[in-house]
Amino acid sequence: MKIFVTLCIVLILATFSVKGASSDTLTVSGHNYLDRETISIQICDGKIISINRLPDDTSSVKIYVAPGLVDLQINGYLGFDFSDPKLTIDGVRSATKALWKVGVTSFLPTICTNDHAVYIKCLSTLSEARDDKEIGLSIPGFHLEGPYISPLEGFRGSHMAKYIRQPEWNEFV
Numbered sequence: 001m002k003i004f005v006t007l008c009i010v011l012i013l014a015t016f017s018v019k020g021a022s023s024d025t026l027t028v029s030g031h032n033y034l035d036r037e038t039i040s041i042q043i044c045d046g047k048i049i050s051i052n053r054l055p056d057d058t059s060s061v062k063i064y065v066a067p068g069l070v071d072l073q074i075n076g077y078l079g080f081d082f083s084d085p086k087l088t089i090d091g092v093r094s095a096t097k098a099l100w101k102v103g104v105t106s107f108l109p110t111i112c113t114n115d116h117a118v119y120i121k122c123l124s125t126l127s128e129a130r131d132d133k134e135i136g137l138s139i140p141g142f143h144l145e146g147p148y149i150s151p152l153e154g155f156r157g158s159h160m161a162k163y164i165r166q167p168e169w170n171e172f173v
Contacts, residue, residue: 089125
């Protein structure tokens with residue numbers, strides 16, 4: 001069975017030859033991952049404006065086109081921990097670009113149960129990353145693990161009991 005690589009449009013544009021109708025319009029050709037038919041995708045100002053089927057030409061087209069993968073819970077990537085208070089925008093940018101290379105186009109960075117000041121620092125850095133014009137659209141939100149989980153003794157995974165607490169309304173407004 002062939003292995004099909006999921007490629008996001010960003011990766012296609014950065015890696016493979018692209019024909020430009022103008023500086024704002026690009027055309028990308030590839031095989032549709034669902035039916036292997038050859039398609040042409042027209043992109044204007046960073047948005048897909050049309051997808052058209054082309055006559056089968058398997059000799060010139062070597063890539064498959066598929067929707068990007070979405071990771072709903074990712075603690076970090078490429079050595080960058082999203083719960084690390086030393087996390088920087090450059091670190092988030094590096095992790096995001098590395099995720100693009102494996103087909104992940106959107107993800108929710110996860111912050112684990114930790115000290116409140118660490119939570120705030122990490123959320124601030126990740127919020128700045130969401131405002132970044134290059135990578136921001138890949139981060140539609142955040143996944144918070146705790147600190148509002150059961151304080152009862154028992155299994156809590158890697159969540160340290162000293163950071164578990166009751167919700168405080170003022171932290172949500």
